[in-house]
Every structure is written in structure tokens, then in C-alpha cells.
Ligand code: PEP
């Protein structure tokens with residue numbers, strides 16, 4: 001594939017100017033082919049893959065450079081301690097469970113959490129979904145064995161099927177096209193929901209799902225919603241024309257995913273005619289996963305050249321020198337908001353592992369956003385075989401993250417969580433406690449266990465308290 005892409009007329013041209021962090025004299029959307037790309041599917045039919053990639057290359061961009069720049073600016077505020085980041089959504093989006101309701105429900109819980117965070121902390125919340133493109137998964141093993149049968153691992157719906165048959169598990173490039181089209185439809189709906197009335201602050205009461213309304217968290221949320229109502233009425237009574245203030249009726253909501261399958265990302269990388277910069281138009285923000293952050297690897301090379309705001313996961317094996325080198329490689333110009341480091345240490349490890357990394361980045365002068373992913377270091381298999389996480393561990397990692405920042409004098413910039421607003425039973429604990437024996441009741445995730453609507457609101461209240469205490 002590499003040769004075909006490089007030589008064909010659809011290989012993007014090189015030229016002068018600036019990409020993301022590097023000069024385009026040295027970088028193009030194809031230069032990642034010169035590096036080892038971890039976690040790529042083993043496509044059985046290269047010809048079919050190339051034909052599909054060509055089709056994707058001819059399709060319109062999904063997001064626009066101006067939007068990505070707005071997100072960099074908003075994250076720049078986070079880097080400087082003036083805003084907080086909430087990045088949340090599915091571990092992997094599903095093709096089968098895709099519907100208007102499923103998009104609306106994920107947006108709804110993120111809006112509710114943002115209201116809680118902003119109302120309690122007084123800081124603006126930058127909202128980014130793991131949505132409209134989160135279709136590929138890295139795996140710890142390339143194959144899975146069940147009853148002596150070995151098949152390729154499930155790598156997310158944009159690569160293969162989750163069913164355990166040779167047919168399901170064969171990587172199929174048609175799935176890349178389907179991921180593109182579902183991303184486009186999702187983005188279209190998100191844009192209309194966030195700009196067309198659903199996200200209106202006058203609607204805060206309507207964002208609560210019935211099963212959440214009955215809970216303690218639901219009651220606490222209702223209190224805030226009532227106070228917001230009163231504040232809006234007060235402004236009106238004082239003669240403020242709230243009707244004509246778009247900031248009260250619309251919201252900015254951005255999309256993100258792990259840019260894992262580099263062929264797909266390359267095809268959606270387009271040059272902005274105004275600035276000459278390259279943008280990966282598949283999402284506003286993309287991140288590098290814990291398994292693909294090798295400094296000399298293909299993902300680093302690709303990310304160094306795109307001008308989007310980008311993230312990089314940082315797990316417990318990362319050394320201070322490595323993390324500073326990641327900052328140098330991905331953000332040599334030291335643009336605030338360009339780079340978000342997403343730590344995912346585990347509740348028992350964060351207090352020891354994180355402070356040296358925070359101190360090293362602080363001393364290097366790199367302006368990063370530090371976000372806490374309290375999910376991926378706290379996953380285990382329950383007795384019944386379900387992959388799960390304890391809400392208590394998740395909250396403990398967030399508390400450890402805040403404590404580590406207090407110790408180094410750095411800003412705990414945000415949280416990165418896997419959730420849904422639905423009444424699923426995938427993570428243990430919560431005020432309406434989910435026990436191991438109940439995990440099977442509504443275990444619906446495609447990949448990792450998500451917080452349900454109640455657990456998510458609970459988390460938002462606890463983060464809001466930590467943030468208020470920190471300020
Ligand atoms: C994820 O975010 O779903 C993920 C796989 O995380 P990590 O790369 O941190 O393991």
C-alpha cells in the first residue's frame with residue numbers, strides 16, 4: 001500500500017510551509033509509512049483496501065480547520081488554568097446501535113456534567129466527545145483463542161466484526177467507508193443539537209433521564225438546574241435581553257477519537273488553503289493511545305505534522321524524559337492547547353507515578369493540558385467474566401490526580417471518561433449500587449465498561465468539589 005500511495009496521483013503533495021509541529025519540507029501525510037506502525041489491521045486484500053482509501057480521499061472533510069483552531073484556543077485556556085476539559089463518550093462506538101437517540105443521549109449526559117462542573121467551579125468547561133469517529137481499538141494481543149479456535153482480535157467496527165467467526169473477524173475495508181459515513185451523520189446531528197435548541201440553558205431540566213431523576217445525583221442536579229433558572233429570570237428582570245445572547249442558547253461541542261488506523265486518517269488529512277497547514281479532518285481532536293506512543297513510531301510521525309489539537313495517553317511505564325521528549329516531538333513551538341497529555345495510571349499507582357512526570361514537564365516549560373483518564377488503569381475481569389471497573393477506583397484515581405497537581409503546583413486540567421447516559425450495568429458501585437452479580441443485566445458496551453448516567457453525574461459532582469477545593 002505504501003508504494004501505491006506514494007506514487008499515485010492521489011498522494012498528497014509536499015511543499016513549503018508549516019504542518020502541525022514540523023516543516024512540510026520534511027513531512028507529508030504519507031511520511032508515517034517510513035516508520036513502524038503498531039496496531040494496524042492485517043488487511044487481507046491490499047487492492048480492495050487501496051480502492052476504498054481512494055474513495056475516502058475523494059470525500060469531503062468532516063471538520064474544518066477553523067473549528068480545530070477554535071478548539072486549540074479553548075484548550076489553551078485550559079493549559080493556563082482558566083478552563084476545564086471534559087472529554088467523554090464510548091470506548092468504541094457501534095455501527096449496530098447507531099441512532100439519533102444514541103447520539104442525543106451521549107450528548108445529554110456530557111451537557112449535564114458540564115453544567116455541574118461549570119456551575120460549581122466557576123470555570124468554563126471545554127466539551128469534547130469520544131464520538132463521531134471512535135471506531136478503532138488497539139488490542140493487547142493480535143489474536144483471540146476460544147475453545148482452541150484462534151482468530152484475529154476484534155479491532156473495532158471500522159476494521160472487523162465482534163462476532164467470533166472467521167468471516168466476522170476478517171478486516172474489511174468497506175468498514176472504513178461506513179465509519180466515515182456514520183461519523184458524518186453523527187456530526188450533522190451533534191451540530192444541529194448543539195446549535196438548534198437542545199443545548200439551550202433554558203432546557204437544563206429536560207436533560208435528565210427518568211432513571212437519573214429519581215436518584216440522589218438527579219436531585220442534586222435538579223437543584224443546580226433550578227438555580228440556573230432563577231439566574232436567567234433575574235437577568236431578564238434586570239433588563240438583560242437573554243433571548244439575543246447565543247452563548248445562552250448554543251454550545252460548542254467538539255469531536256475526538258484515537259487516530260489508530262493511519263491509512264484512514266491520512267486520506268482525510270487535507271491542506272488548509274489559508275494557512276498552508278495540514279489538518280486531519282476526521283475529528284477536531286485526535287489522540288495517540290498508550291500502545292502506539294513510541295517516539296520513533298508511525299503515529300508520532302503522523303501526529304507531529306497535523307495542526308489539530310492532539311492528545312497522547314501516558315501510562316505508568318512512561319518516564320519523565322520520555323514525556324518531555326513527547327512534548328518536544330509533538331509541540332516544539334510550545335503552543336498552549338496544542339497538546340493534551342492524558343494520564344491513565346491506575347488508582348494505586350497515580351500518586352507515585354504522576355508527580356515526577358508533572359514536575360519534568362513543568363520544568364521543561366511546555367504548556368500542556370493535563371487530563372486524567374481514570375478508566376484504563378482500573379479495568380479488571382469480574383468473577384462472571386465481565387470486564388469491569390469500580391466507581392470508587394475511578395474516583396480515587398481522579399482524587400490522586402488532583403493531589404499530584406497540588407503537590408507540583410500544576411493545573412489538573414480535565415478528565416477523560418468512558419460513559420453513556422443509559423441505565424447500563426457495566427461499572428461497579430455508585431449510590432444505586434451495581435454489584436458483580438448484576439453486571440450481566442444490561443452489559444451493552446462494544447469494548448470497555450462505561451459509567452451509566454447516574455454514575456457519570458456522581459463523578460461530575462465529585463470532580464466539581466475537587467476543582468473548587470483546588471481553586
Ligand atoms: C481507550 O482510550 O479506549 C484506550 C484504549 O486507552 P489506552 O490507549 O489508554 O489504553
Ligand code: CO
Pocket residue numbers: 091092376418447448
Ligand atoms: Co476504552
